[in-house]
Amino acid sequence: MTQIILIFGAIYGFLAVILGAFGAHALKKIVSEDQLKSFETGVKYQIYHAIVLLLVGFEIKESNTYIGLCFIVGTFLFSFSIYGLILSSAKGKKLRFLGPITPLGGFLLLIGWGLLTYKFITG
Numbered sequence: 001m002t003q004i005i006l007i008f009g010a011i012y013g014f015l016a017v018i019l020g021a022f023g024a025h026a027l028k029k030i031v032s033e034d035q036l037k038s039f040e041t042g043v044k045y046q047i048y049h050a051i052v053l054l055l056v057g058f059e060i061k062e063s064n065t066y067i068g069l070c071f072i073v074g075t076f077l078f079s080f081s082i083y084g085l086i087l088s089s090a091k092g093k094k095l096r097f098l099g100p101i102t103p104l105g106g107f108l109l110l111i112g113w114g115l116l117t118y119k120f121i122t123g
């Protein structure tokens with residue numbers, strides 16, 4: 001599982017750079033300022049959690065599995081639902097079903113942070 005956590009950390013970091021550049025250069029021409037800020041929020045959360053996944057992955061303990069899974073799934077649901085909402089809106093066909101997925105991803109990120117805090121408290 002450690003290798004999977006590290007791989008997702010690296011992939012999320014890689015994609016965050018690509019998507020950040022896409023937002024800064026191509027997307028700003030076709031979406032509103034508010035939509036661009038939302039897209040940037042997705043990129044920021046993705047890069048932050050990519051770094052956390054790498055740190056969690058390097059701490060090789062089985063107890064990190066649930067923390068890693070919460071961050072992997074939470075980041076995917078949070079950031080990628082935002083990307084989907086913004087890009088589909090720019091195409092004129094907003095995928096509204098993605099709206100409720102964003103807070104679910106955020107909730108999983110909170111669980112991951114909570115588990116990480118618990119791990120530090122209990123040693």
